[in-house]
Amino acid sequence: MGRIIIVGGYGAFGARAAERLAREPGLDVIIAGRSLASARAQAGMLSPTAEASVTAAALDATRVTAQELRALAPGVVINASGPFQAQDYHLARTCIAAGCHYVDLADARGFVTGITQLDAEARAANVSVVSGASSVPGLSSAAVRHMAGNLAQLDEVHIGISPGNSFDPGIATAASIISAAGKPIQARSGGRWTTLYAWHGLHRHVFPEIGARWMSDVDVPDLELLPQHYPELRTARFSAGLEVSVFHLGLWAAAGLVRAGLLRDLGALAPPMLAAKRRLSMLGTDAGGMFVRVVGRDQQGTSRASTWTLIARRGDGPYVPAMASVILAKRLVTGEGPPPGATPCFGLFPLADFEAEVADLDITCTLEREAQIAA
Structure with a gap:
């Protein structure tokens, strides 16, 4: 036993x-x-x-x-x-x-x-x-390896996660997330190491089924591990998103105060921010998403892209x-x-092991391969 x-x-x-x-x-x-x-x-x-x-x-x-x-x-x-x-x-x-x-x-x-x-x-x-x-780097790396298996060269990786607003992270986890806002992140971008800032790099990502969500840069182990395992990698990016726009944009704005040196840290704001999230839990849903997109070149030098997407519903995220x-x-x-x-x-572990493990949950995984993308 x-x-x-x-x-x-x-x-x-x-x-x-x-x-x-x-x-x-x-x-x-x-x-x-x-x-x-x-x-x-x-x-x-x-x-x-x-x-x-x-x-x-x-x-x-x-x-x-x-x-x-x-x-x-x-x-x-x-x-x-x-x-x-x-x-x-x-x-x-x-x-x-x-x-x-x-x-x-x-x-x-x-x-x-x-x-x-x-x-x-x-x-x-x-x-x-x-x-x-x-989720990172365990699952994300499994997805990257699965999609990069048929590539001769891996050029770009973008990973993103946006949980449903119904998920309650607890005060300790919320504080660790909020405390990072506005702090510098070292990441590979365009073939060189550059400085990004946590909860900046604002952009939208459209998830299948659950729609568009705001996303921002966040520090994760993958930003360091991916270039170690794929030395030719030019860009590695990780984005996180809060489902409710006012929460995400509020954290993005507050991160700017830290980046500008007007505040040292947002950790003290974790209790009121989490309390507000709990009071307004009805604004969001129980659906979350994750994506891993890779871009690289095949044996013939043709640029290829693949995106693995996970959608979790009914609070299964x-x-x-x-x-x-x-x-x-x-x-x-x-x-x-x-x-x-x-x-x-x-x-x-292979991606197939994860997909088999969640087969009985309200979690769907899809893989989309683009035949060819512009160089």
């Missing part, structure tokens, strides 16, 4: 990972976190219909010791206790010391790309340490960031996961 601990298994994304893993016969799922009451409540909700064994445990990701972790005897620990912008690698190091695999749902650029500093330790302990098993960790955890407990070492979650 494979034992998987989900730290933060009662949070927005950890609960979705727990729900999916609880459907797997032969697994032993432990929902853990600082609040034993919350962990027990989540386990109690899942247990009646679970195929797996589901229990609860108290575990503080910032303080747990290797001895405490060994006592729980996990094969894999999923860290869903974000946001990760201010976290260190304590839990990952503890997993290495305890001899178990580690997977997290981080999407903070520095946290995800810096995980390689644990590579030698992880190899010596014969465990896999994976950071970024989330929050499952998307959880699925990469579910896929990898199931692989690791069967000995089929990534080799020992510490690595960002870039291209660690």
Whole structure:
């Protein structure tokens, strides 16, 4: 029986990972976190219909010791206790010391790309340490690799995500998003590194089925990882969008105050902004979207473009960031996961695995290939 601990298994994304893993016969799922009451409540909700064994445990990701972790005897620990912008690698190091695999749902650029500093330790302990098993870079890189497979050269990648307004990120996540507004971002553009600014670069993107939404530049690990994996890449861009225009444009305007030096940080505005979003939740919908567009050249030098699009309805969008960790955890407990070492979650599973995992949800994935585009 494979034992998987989900730290933060009662949070927005950890609960979705727990729900999916609880459907797997032969697994032993432990929902853990600082609040034993919350962990027990989540386990109690899942247990009646679970195929797996589901229990609860108290575990503080910032303080747990290797001895405490060994006592729980996990094969894999999923860290869903974000946001990760201010976290260190304590839990990952503890997993290495305890001899178990580690997977997290981080999407903070520095946290995800810096995980390689644990590579030698992880190899010596014969465990896999994976950071970024989330929408980015885990899923986004799977989509890029799928579409770039028939290209001789990859020139441009543009990734975008816009959740439905009904999604409630919680105060900690909201604060991490808002605090980044107006801060500089280093990104590859036109063949050189350039400075962008978070929540600027305002533009519209038209999603199939759910329509046009405002989007702006946001920092993600992909902006650093894509040029590492595709040295010929000229442009890498990531955009995020808030469904309700007044929210998005308000954040865009506030980001300008930070960029101009009139405000140091918008983090203090997170509570009132989240409260306003909650009060006006009826303005939006439960539908969100994600797209990954690649442009490159085939073996004949012809310019080609492909776009993979995901549309999530009925509030199923929050499952998307959880699925990469579910896929990898199931692989690791069967000995089929990534080799020992510490690595960002870039291209660690095929896109088909994700699409199969969400087939029972109100999530549709489409791939459009353009026959030829202008040079």
